[in-house]
Amino acid sequence: MRALLPLLLASAASAAVIGIDFGGRFLKVGIIQPGAGIELVLNEASKRKSSAAAGFNSQGERVYGDESQNLLGKLPQQQFVLAKLLLGKPVDSAEVASFTEMLHPYEFLHDEDTRAALVRHGANETFRGEELVAFVLSYAKQISEAHAGSAIKDCVITIPPYFDHIQRAAMINAAAIAGLNVLSLMHENTAFAFKYGFDKESEFSPEPTNVVFYDLGATSFKVSVVSFSTTVGKKNKTTGAMSVLGVACDETLGGRFFDQVVLDILADKFNEQLKGDDVRKHSRAIGKLRKEAERVKDVLSANQQFQVAVESVHDDRDLRMVISRNDFEERAEAAGLWARLRAPLAEALRQANLTKEEVHRVEVVGGATRIPRVKEMAKEFFGRPQLDASINGDEAAALGATLYAAKLSTSFRLRDFAITDAFPRAINIRLAGGEEVEEEGEAAGKGKDKLLFKANSKFPHKKLITMTRAEDLFVTLAYRDDGSPIASFNITGVGAAVERMAKDPTKTQVGKPKVSVTFALTSNGLLEVSKAELALEMLEKYDDFELVPSNDTSAAPAAEPNATANGSNGTNSSGMVKVKVERERKRLHYTTLAAAKAPLGAVLPINASHVAACIARNKRMLADEEARRRDAEVKNALEAFIIDTRDRLGDEAVGVVSTEEEREALRALLDAAEEWLYEEGRSLGAPAYASKKGELDGATAPLLLRLSEMEARPAVVSKAREAVNWTRTILAAWAEERPEVTAAERAHAAAMCDNFTAWLDGVLEEQAALPAHAPPAFLSAAVTAKLEPLEKEVRRLIKKPKPKPKKPPANATNGSAANGSATNGSAANGSATGGEEAAADGEEPDLPKHDEL
Structure with a gap:
């Protein structure tokens, strides 16, 4: 990969941006910071990826990532995985049904407001899919801010290309709930491709x-x-470019379905130990087996067989068995999984209008492609002995999304690389009546349904349609493949504008009114009306003036004072007169129209009040988490202090500065504090822990002070004496070398040295007379403070400027050689002396240096 530092330039005040690869199983986050390159965010355990899970522990506290994933075996109903699948889906959808089919113990409810599925948590609480996704995004934000050491706001989030408008809007709302601003959504494979192309641009x-x-x-x-290719742009600069030619998906074929195959094998084997019971009925047991199934699938990708051992699956029974790769592949074959890998490959090539031979590389990405048979299917399809894996399939999507975030952000300047993405689904426009519709660049046609965006249209993209219409209109957009509605737009202001024009006596309508609507397919894959206007051609009357012969009795003179030239009656010198005439002209009048959007579909997006309520609940949880984090931080500091201080009481140095009675009393105090911490104070907050820490600080402070002073005192005293000796040395040298330092100033500094030495000798004598466990006679800090006035005085003297040399008298300078040589000196007897004096005046004194001054 090319070095990114020369390519990423950011202002000092700019903020970092992140790219979030929100997978079904794992979460990966990339980051770009000002002045730094692109990198992957590490979580609190220094791992480069985290589980895309969130839930609650046994105390009802929210947990994220791997901590939530690890609780699946104990608290499966309180850990929410695969939350992305719930976005924009009703209770009766295949996606929601798959949770039950795959033995996830969730209870779903119908949301009356949006018709989407809600997930029950506990007796009285429910969560929207957007909230559960926001939990994971909140975790992504937290680890990113911990990594960057600053607040994070802007991001790009990857989504599957098959997401519809409701799912896309739901992901944006989930980010808002988590406190993130979505610069853009990005298709997962497009993120892979961008990272691939950006790294390999030189090869294109x-x-x-x-x-x-x-x-x-x-x-x-x-x-x-x-x-991928290169293009020549402005100033003949060659840049890289990528264009998505085809996209095909199978929404119900993923790694979790292969996990389920392994889970069924394990469950069937365990059921042999049960008498008429089925382990699938027990959520905790299934949680344990599911976790093991994921591990077994990964192990079988590299091994032919694996010894499974899961303790206490259910009813104090263990599972022990050997599973082979052949067993797994046969079960997956029976489930029809392998065969389903071919159809999307063929469809993507058909859309791209390419043959297998025209494909130059086949890049394998995604975690489940590690399954050997998955790779073999692709090799068979393309007739290749090997597939390509030149990018990191685990991390490239996150890094590609991060690069795209930098490309969109105003804080960074990324080298040019053009991206043309494809929206996989065709979109129809449906009109309320049989108006004549004309697309930009196409002939007019009538009909209720018309193709607005074809399948694999590039996006972001805009499309202009024009229709003849004298009244307000109602437009509906729908997916072409299944007819499911997307949104309606009520475009108003047409009738009012036509009526207003009709009332103007100076204007007459000609032709039919035309309504032009520009539809925008945004970078998020959402549809909006970016512009709507009415064009009305009117024949309008207006006054004009023309010149006619003055003898034309049929023409009346112009009735305006400035119309005359040389004659008082408006006749000019050529015998012409200006007269007023009425003329007509055609003009187009444009009126901006209002376009009110109403979302349609089996599920509606959450509204602003829903989002606000979700944000408030998430903030409460974040505040609780911050309080718990602070509690844990102060509690851990107290615990560490108790352990560390108790260990230090056994040190030889501590024995010197304390008595056995004092140490025993402190040990008893520390033991009591530890007992309090693990019992009475186990669930208290930061204030209680800080108070207890304060008590211990007060009790241990005298001993710790004597210890620190005993250790620090020799070095401080030694440096102080060195500073005084050095000062005395330079004061003696300055008597000859620094005449600008007066004798009085040198004497004053010498007296300061004497006073400090006398004080230091006195306190050292007092300290020597005291036992080591007694309070110190003086503190090391007092030595530094007492020395500071002397150091300040010496610094002042060092900076004192030298006196300027005296100028010779003017008459001596201008005198003759005969009577002025005594003043100025001749070349024979005076110039050498004068030159030596000038050199002496111009030299800097060679002063000794001392770090302490």
Whole structure:
């Protein structure tokens, strides 16, 4: 990969941006900070990826990532995984049903407001899919801020390309709940492709390089065909470019379905130990087996067989068995999983209008592609002995999204690399009546349904449609493949504008009114009306003036005072007169129209009040988490102090500065504090721990002070004496070398040295007379403070400027050689002396240096 530091330039005040690869199983976060390159964010355990899970522990405290994943075996109903699948889905959807089919112990409810599925938590609490996704995004924000040491706001989030408008809007709302601003959503395979192209730009040429990205993730299977090339842009600069040619997906084929195959094998084997019971009925047991199934699947990717050992699965029974890769592949074959890998490959090539031979590379990405048979299927399809894996399939999507965030952010300047993404679904426009519709660049046509955006349209993109209409109109957008509605737009102001024009006596309508609507397919894959206006052609009357012969009796003179030239009656010198005439002209009048959007579909997006309520609940949880973090921090500091101080009481140095009675009393105090911490104070907050720490600080402070003083005193005293000796040395040298330092100033500094030495000798004598366990006669800090006035005085003297040399009298300078040589000196007897004096005046004294002054 090219070095990114020369490519990423940021202002000093700019903020970091992140790219979030929100997978079904794992979460990866990339970051770019001002003045630094791109890197992956490490979580609190210094891992480069975290579980995309969130939930609650046995105390009802929210937990994230791997901590939540690890509780699946104990508290499966309180750990929420695969939350992304719930976005924009009703209770009766296949996605929600799959949770039950795959033995996740969640209870779903119907949301009356949005018709989406809610997840029950406890007796009286429910969560929206957006909230559960926001939990994970909050975790991404937290670890990013810990990594950067600053606040994080802007991000790019990856999504599957098959997400519809409700799912896309739900992901943006989830980010808002988590306190993030989405610069853009980005298709997962496009993020892989951008990272790939950005790294390999130097290998491209004007001739396209066609690359297939073969992505089997945890929840779905995605295939993209991307063309890479170079283009010559402004100033003949060659830049890289990528264009997505085809996208095909299987939304219900992912790594979790292969996990389920292994889980069924383990469950069937364990059921042999049960008499008529089924382990699938017991959520905690299934949670344990599910965790083991994921591990077994990963191990079988590198081994032919594996010895499974899971203790206390259910009813104090263990599971022990050997599972082979062949067993796994046969079960997956019976489930029809392998065969389903072919169809998306063929469809993506068909959309790209490419043959297998025209594909230059097949890049394998996604965690489930580690399964050997998955790779073999791709090799068979393309007729290749090997597939390509030139990018890190675990991390490239997060890093690609991060690069895209830097590209969109105003805080960074990324080198040019053009991205043309494809929106996989075609979109129709439906009109309320049979108006004539004309698309930009296409002939007019009538009909209620018309293609607005074709499948694999590039986006972001805008499309202008024009229709003849004299009244307000109602437009509905829907997906072409299944007819499911997206949104309606009520475009108003047409009738009012036509009526207003009709009332103007100076204007007459000609032709039919035309309504133009510009639809925008945004970078998030959402549809908006960016502009709507009415064009009305009117024939309007206006006054004009023309010159006619003055003898034309049919023409009346112009009735305006400035119309005359040389004659009082408006006649000019050529015998012409200006007269007023009425003329007509055609003009187009434009009126901006209002376009009110109403979302449609089986599920509606949450509204502003829903978002606000979710934000408030998330903030309460974050505040609770911060309080617990602070409690834990202060509690850990107290615990560490108790342990460390008790250990130090056995040190030889501590024995010197304390008595056995004092040490025993402190040990008893520390033991009592430890007992309090683990019993009475176990669940208290930071104030109680800080108070207890204060008590211990007060009790141990005298001993610790004597210890620190005993250790620090010799070095401080030694340095002080060195400073005094050095001062005395330079004062003696300055008597000849620094005449600007007066004798009185030198005497004053010498007296300061004497006073300090006398004081130091006195306190040292007092200290020597005291036992080591007695309070010290003086503190090391007092030595430094007592020496400071002397150091300040010496610094002043060192900086004292030298006196300027005296100028010779003017008459001596201008005198003759005969009577002025005594003053100025001749070349024979005076110039050498004068030159030596000038040199002496101009020299800097060679002063000794001392670090303490």
